[in-house]
Amino acid sequence: MNYTIHQLRVFQSICKNKSITKASEELYLTQPAVSIQLKKLQDQFDIPLTEVIGRQLYITDFGMEIHRVSARILQEAESLKTTVDQYKGLLSGKISISVVSTGKYVMPYFLKQFSEAHPQVELRIDVTNKNAVVESLTKNETDFSLVSVLPENPPVEAVELMENELFLVSNSDRTISKKTFKPQDISELPIIFREKGSATRMVMKQFFSDHNINPEKSMELMSNEAVKQAVNAGLGVSIMPLIGLRNELKYGSLKIIPVKGLPIVTRWNLIYTKGKRLTPAASELLNFISSHKDEIVKDHFSWVEEVK
The missing domain is CATH 1.10.10.10 (Winged helix-like DNA-binding domain superfamily/Winged helix DNA-binding domain)
Known part of the structure; x- marks a missing residue:
């Protein structure tokens, strides 16, 4: 052959x-x-x-x-x-990372220094929703995944990277008569949801269920970027991860609506399946991120406290 x-x-x-x-x-x-x-x-x-x-x-x-x-x-x-490559003294190989859509604002910063130190290592990032991320882990199609909500299956090992805070967000033109919303007041506003399978949608739905919030008008969009553009256009409000709103909040096109009980706080975790035999390159990446995560958060995400 x-x-x-x-x-x-x-x-x-x-x-x-x-x-x-x-x-x-x-x-x-x-x-x-x-x-x-x-x-x-x-x-x-x-x-x-x-x-x-x-x-x-x-x-x-x-x-x-x-x-x-x-x-x-x-x-x-x-x-x-x-x-x-190892005999040449080089670290090489491929590392595949599946990332939930909002994670694209996070993962590159945890890879930059590693990539510069090990140019022979090929990094691949696949951005999708939580269901697809978990499926890729289950099928062993990826080495690592970045998620904000840990899956129940398959069993995973996790390295916690940083907090993920979600706030109620509207465009800057929307008039909000109350200084602080009660959760039930959200029902009065048109709501924009992420698609089924999204971790953001899951925690948003749980918050609505916990506070008996039943929006009269809602729409569903397929990505964080689509939701952001719809909110910016004035089509509604949404509970969104702060990590993806830096420029919009900085330049005033979007604003946070203070709501009792918000923000919802989850955590970004780099996960891999229990028992997985990591390649030398994947093991080195895991060690690098575990050792440097605090300084990476300090260097690249200190702005989060400034915009809240």
């Missing part, structure tokens, strides 16, 4: 995404390039790896078996490269 490592990587992405288009986006390749690599791999087997029904691509049972074998081959190939 004449398969290449590149073909196997492309096939892994196709199996993961069940789509040529999504695989091309993930791999930063054109769709024709992905299709060509799939065809070259397929040409080496008499049994089909994929099939198309309607407009949907499916992986055959044989394809899934090749997917599992190729995953092991790619892992061994990566180990070979790491071994060579």
Whole structure:
């Protein structure tokens, strides 16, 4: 057989995404390039790896078996490269981190110094919602995840990084007649929720349930950025993580509405599954973050106290 490592990587992405288009986006390749690599791999087997029904691509049972074998081959190939680099005195390898959407305001600052010290280590960050983050851990598709609410399953180890405070936020033009809202007063305002599966939505819903808040008008949006833009446009108010509102609060386009019982305080945790064998690069990152987290928070997040 004449398969290449590149073909196997492309096939892994196709199996993961069940789509040529999504695989091309993930791999930063054109769709024709992905299709060509799939065809070259397929040409080496008499049994089909994929099939198309309607407009949907499916992986055959044989394809899934090749997917599992190729995953092991790619892992061994990566180990070979790491071994060579170790003999050269270099730390190398790939580290995959899945991050809940608001975590994109947090995680890069905990990676910057490590990345500068170890340029041979390839860091990949996948930004999604909490449900998808937990699923990637369960399937062992990621080394670490950044979450603000710890999952019940799978069992995880966690390194606490910093607090995550959530406030009721509106645009600066909204007139608030009361100096301090009672939680029940929120029912009078149009509410903007994050999508199902979001940790922010989960704690927001819990706060509403605890205080018998039943908004008369609400909408649901699919990302923290979308919620922020909707609030900024005056479509409603939302309970949002302070960490993602630095510029809006600084320049006055958004404002915090004081509410008794807020902020909701959760904690950002870097997690990984219990019993996971970390690569040398992943172990070094974990040690670095554990040792430097306090100074990173002080250097990059002291502004949080200033805007509240």
